[in-house]
Structures are given as structure tokens and as C-alpha cells.
Amino acid sequence: MTIERVAIIGLGLIGGSIGLATGEMLGEVETTGWDADSEVRRRAGERGLVGKVCDTAGEAVIDADLVILCVPVGAMEEAASGIAASLKPGVIVSDVGSSKGSVAKALARALPDATIIPAHPVAGTERSGPDAGFAELFRHRWCILTPGADAPEAAVADLSAFWEGLGAKVEIMDAEHHDLVLAVTSHIPHLIAYTIVGTASDLEDVTRGEVIKYSAGGFRDFTRIAASNPVMWRDVFLTNRDAVLEVLGRFNEDLTALQRAIRNGDGDTLHDLFERTRTIRRSIIEEGQDDARPDFGRKDH
Ligand SMILES: NC(=O)C1=CN([C@@H]2O[C@H](COP(=O)(O)OP(=O)(O)OC[C@H]3O[C@@H](n4cnc5c(N)ncnc54)[C@H](O)[C@@H]3O)[C@@H](O)[C@H]2O)C=CC1
Numbered sequence: 001m002t003i004e005r006v007a008i009i010g011l012g013l014i015g016g017s018i019g020l021a022t023g024e025m026l027g028e029v030e031t032t033g034w035d036a037d038s039e040v041r042r043r044a045g046e047r048g049l050v051g052k053v054c055d056t057a058g059e060a061v062i063d064a065d066l067v068i069l070c071v072p073v074g075a076m077e078e079a080a081s082g083i084a085a086s087l088k089p090g091v092i093v094s095d096v097g098s099s100k101g102s103v104a105k106a107l108a109r110a111l112p113d114a115t116i117i118p119a120h121p122v123a124g125t126e127r128s129g130p131d132a133g134f135a136e137l138f139r140h141r142w143c144i145l146t147p148g149a150d151a152p153e154a155a156v157a158d159l160s161a162f163w164e165g166l167g168a169k170v171e172i173m174d175a176e177h178h179d180l181v182l183a184v185t186s187h188i189p190h191l192i193a194y195t196i197v198g199t200a201s202d203l204e205d206v207t208r209g210e211v212i213k214y215s216a217g218g219f220r221d222f223t224r225i226a227a228s229n230p231v232m233w234r235d236v237f238l239t240n241r242d243a244v245l246e247v248l249g250r251f252n253e254d255l256t257a258l259q260r261a262i263r264n265g266d267g268d269t270l271h272d273l274f275e276r277t278r279t280i281r282r283s284i285i286e287e288g289q290d291d292a293r294p295d296f297g298r299k300d301h
């Protein structure tokens with residue numbers, strides 16, 4: 001089956017970007033959408049994020065070949081339950097959640113008979129809401145699919161083709177591996193940013209405004225990440241608890257080793273690590289993966 005009609009539930013940054021990208025890059029595919037927030041629906045209609053913003057979730061999905069749930073991870077089960085009675089036979093139900101293991105279980109509970117293929121576009125920004133989306137978001141970015149063992153191959157191929165049509169590169173892996181990898185590359189970095197910005201803000205009383213005043217380079221970069229959507233990130237940490245705690249344990253050990261090196265005046269340890277991390281940064285830039293925002297780090301810009 002080729003995908004002719006896509007329904008998007010949740011019209012914020014990711015849902016809105018999928019709608020815009022589909023309109024721009026897959027012009028023959030029809031899009032419908034719905035969001036639980038009426039103000040978001042109104043704004044989505046004004047911006048033309050999807051072809052038709054519907055009044056109910058059921059109306060949005062009724063003719064769809066592909067339904068993509070673009071809500072916070074903790075709201076996936078409720079969103080899936082809300083469309084269960086209106087899905088047409090053979091529809092593919094997918095999502096874009098940043099953690100995958102617990103979402104797969106939640107979707108299977110809500111839609112026991114549906115073809116479910118979870119996905120995670122590894123592309124985003126710190127912004128959220130219906131004004132944040134843009135059509136280019138997924139171009140040259142990875143989209144990871146985590147189909148269960150029983151997922152029909154044809155449905156996986158259709159969903160892969162859809163994401164490739166939006167400019168993404170598709171990779172397939174199991175949900176548990178995804179959650180460990182993303183804990184390292186995305187979830188812990190966000191936790192570190194939230195922590196350092198929180199600590200600096202607590203120190204504001206001591207420094208009387210100087211943290212903000214002199215917030216050059218490093219701290220500024222952390223504040224961008226720490227401005228990310230609180231509901232979304234609360235849900236990511238609650239649903240990817242095991243992998244996050246495992247990686248955090250390792251991180252704490254490494255931080256303690258650095259603390260010891262500083263206390264002991266062990267410059268070699270510090271220098272060796274900083275050399276190694278500089279190389280990692282260079283290889284990320286060579287891959288064109290260094291920033292999700294338009295005009296950043298792309299080979300074609
Ligand atoms: N923000 C990012 O950079 C990325 C986010 N993701 C994932 O994408 C999903 C959506 O995130 P964003 O688009 O950034 O969030 P967002 O906050 O911009 O949009 C989410 C939308 O879902 C709506 N919503 C909440 N519960 C709902 C429900 N039960 N039914 C219908 N609509 C509902 C909200 O009203 C909101 O408009 C999350 O699961 C997140 O983990 C994935 C990749 C990147």
C-alpha cells in the first residue's frame with residue numbers, strides 16, 4: 001500500500017513540521033490533523049500546518065493510511081485510545097516519541113489489533129507549539145524505526161519511504177537499544193543542561209546577577225537546551241528511567257574521576273580527555289549533524 005492520507009495527532013513542533021514537510025515534499029499526500037488544545041488547532045489552521053484541521057480526533061484519522069501520534073510520550077496512550085474506534089482496517093499507527101520501549105507498550109495496550117510501528121525522528125529544537133514547526137526539520141536527519149518482531153515488512157517499508165520522502169535517513173533498531181543510545185546522546189545531555197542552568201540560577205543570590213550578565217559561550221549553549229519543553233522532557237525521563245539511570249551512573253563515575261584529576265593537579269588526564277572530545281566534535285560536524293536548526297551544519301547550506 002502506498003500512503004495517500006496521513007493523520008497527525010498533536011500539532012506542535014514535530015506534528016506541525018511533519019504536516020508542513022508533507023505538504024512541501026510529498027504534495028500528492030493528503031494531511032489531516034487534530035490537537036487536544038483548541039488554541040493550537042486554531043493556530044495550526046492559520047499556518048496551514050495540515051491540509052485540514054479537524055474538530056475531533058476520530059474525524060482526523062477516519063480515512064488515514066498512516067496515523068502519527070505527535071504528543072508528549074506520557075500522553076501517547078490516551079491519544080491512541082482516543083482514535084481506536086475510528087481507525088480503518090490496515091492503517092499504520094506510528095509515533096514520534098523520544099523514548100520507545102514504554103511507548104510501544106502503551107500503544108499496544110491501547111490498540112491491540114493495529115499495525116504499530118514506533119518511530120523517532122532525531123531532529124528537533126528547544127521550541128515547541130504550533131508556531132515552532134518548519135518543513136526542513138527532518139532533512140538529512142536520522143529517523144529511527146523500532147518495529148516489533150511481528151510488524152509486517154510492507155508496513156515498515158511504507159513508513160520508511162514516507163520518512164525518506166520528508167528528507168530523513170531511516171535506521172531500524174530494537175526499542176531497548178534505541179533507548180540506551182538516546183539516553184547517551186540526547187537524554188543525559190538535556191539532564192546536564194537542566195542541572196547546570198538550575199545550579200547557576202541558584203547561585204544568582206551569591207553572584208548578584210553576574211551569571212546572567214557574563215553568560216558567554218558555554219552557559220548560553222546550555223540555556224538553549226534547558227529552555228526545552230518541560231512536559232515533554234519530564235515524560236522522557238520518567239519513561240526511559242532504566243537507561244537514563246544506567247548512563248547517569250557511568251557519567252557520575254567519570255565526573256568523579258575528573259574531580260580527582262583537578263584536585264590532584266593531574267593535567268594529563270584533563271588534557272587527554274579534552275583532546276579526545278574535540279575529535280568527536282569534529283567528526284559530528286563532518287557528518288553535518290551539529291545542529292537541528294535551519295542553516296546550521298548542513299552540507300547543502
Ligand atoms: N521537541 C523535539 O525536539 C522533539 C520531540 N520529539 C517527540 O515528539 C513529541 C511531540 O513533541 P513536540 O512536538 O516537541 O511537542 P509540542 O509541545 O510542540 O506539541 C505537542 C502537542 O501535543 C498536544 N497534545 C498533548 N496531549 C494530547 C492528546 N492526548 N491528544 C492530542 N493532542 C495532545 C499538545 O496540545 C501540543 O500541541 C514528543 O513525544 C517528543 O518526545 C521527537 C523528536 C524531537
Ligand SMILES: O=C(O)C(=O)Cc1ccc(O)cc1
Nearest residue numbers: 098121122123124125126292
Ligand atoms: O534541540 C536540541 O538540541 C535537541 O536535542 C532536539 C531533540 C530533542 C529531542 C529529541 O528526541 C530529538 C531531538
